[in-house]
Amino acid sequence: MEAGGLASLRASMEPPAAELRWLGDRLPGPSAGFTPAVPRAEVDYEGLPQGATSRTHMLAGAVAGVMEHCLMYPVDCVKTRMQSLQPEPGARYRNVMDALRQIVRTEGMWRPIRGVNVLALGAGPAHALYFACYEKIKFSLGDAIHPGANSHLANGVAGCMATVLHDAMMNPAEVVKQRMQMFNSPYRGVLDCVGSMLRREGGGAFYRSYTTQLTMNVPFQALHFMTYEYLQELLNPHRRYNPSSHVVSGALAGALAAAATTPLDVCKTLLNTQEALAVHVIQADATAAAAARHISGLGEACRTVYRMGGVPAFFKGVQARVIYQMPSTAISWSVYEFFKYVITERQRERRLRADL
Numbered sequence: 001m002e003a004g005g006l007a008s009l010r011a012s013m014e015p016p017a018a019e020l021r022w023l024g025d026r027l028p029g030p031s032a033g034f035t036p037a038v039p040r041a042e043v044d045y046e047g048l049p050q051g052a053t054s055r056t057h058m059l060a061g062a063v064a065g066v067m068e069h070c071l072m073y074p075v076d077c078v079k080t081r082m083q084s085l086q087p088e089p090g091a092r093y094r095n096v097m098d099a100l101r102q103i104v105r106t107e108g109m110w111r112p113i114r115g116v117n118v119l120a121l122g123a124g125p126a127h128a129l130y131f132a133c134y135e136k137i138k139f140s141l142g143d144a145i146h147p148g149a150n151s152h153l154a155n156g157v158a159g160c161m162a163t164v165l166h167d168a169m170m171n172p173a174e175v176v177k178q179r180m181q182m183f184n185s186p187y188r189g190v191l192d193c194v195g196s197m198l199r200r201e202g203g204g205a206f207y208r209s210y211t212t213q214l215t216m217n218v219p220f221q222a223l224h225f226m227t228y229e230y231l232q233e234l235l236n237p238h239r240r241y242n243p244s245s246h247v248v249s250g251a252l253a254g255a256l257a258a259a260a261t262t263p264l265d266v267c268k269t270l271l272n273t274q275e276a277l278a279v280h281v282i283q284a285d286a287t288a289a290a291a292a293r294h295i296s297g298l299g300e301a302c303r304t305v306y307r308m309g310g311v312p313a314f315f316k317g318v319q320a321r322v323i324y325q326m327p328s329t330a331i332s333w334s335v336y337e338f339f340k341y342v343i344t345e346r347q348r349e350r351r352l353r354a355d356l
Helices: 054-071 073-082 096-107 116-145 152-181 190-200 203-207 210-235 243-260 262-273 276-285 298-309 311-315 318-355
Strands: none
Touching: 054 073, 054 116, 054 318, 073 096, 073 152, 073 318, 096 318, 116 152, 152 190, 152 203, 152 210, 152 262, 190 203, 210 243, 210 262, 210 298, 243 262, 243 318, 262 298, 262 311, 262 318, 276 298, 298 311
16 A cells, blocks of 8 residues: 555444345245244444454455555556656656656666565565554554444554554555665665665664654545545445446555655655765755755655756656556455455355354
């Protein structure tokens, strides 16, 4: 979920009614003509079943997160390059398709997915932790604040705490990924990149953009979540499992949130990549004692971006970011909704068998 691309589990919504029900009020008996009455069992699809373990939440979240990030990775590579403040002549692209064609033609077919392995390693555990933490805090805090009902406060606190943990685990992978994606990246591979950063910049380099990432995810998640919920009310008012509505709502919500938070994403990319020319600019303004320092902090990143390109520089790569987020958030929502549906259906079938 940028927090790879996914919002929360539609937390602020309390479903109007459960939509997955037992098939009728009666089940066929063992003999002809005998139809014992059984009480109607309500199974709420909108939240994962209460019997679902943390392992279930983690599995669903991990699969959704890995698919969201990895399937759209080539476009993410283009986005990183298009956000460069002063791109080299060989890395100046007209649009996303032009960038992909040039990268494949000049750098090889596999270049757009270089670094995807480290992202997959980070996205799986990060999203698993996100969903497990979110569900645990949401239900625990919700029961304490408003027993038996939906609590917006509990949902909000759970989402914030889950995002903090998600980004803490994901940030090092994001840094390595973006350094591998840059044009003329000097690193031979993931391990070479990690080792070089540790030697030259220290362990803090992996979290230099952490606060910026959190700052970006707050408005991103808010816009993404509210838009998704609004569209679901229009397209899927009864809250049934409806893949097409999840895809459309997720895609449009992701596009809006991505476009609105692009300025913060540009700053995050600068902090992660420490673009050489940008570092040279701040070094020219620094004293001799501080000449070797790096760009650090959201404020300094904003000043550097503005100095090198003015206001338009804050929207570099916005096209690629929107094109990346639309399918990735649609994929993530669809995969997670599918997992919820399958898990709920299996629980319903187990109850049916138990009552026969």
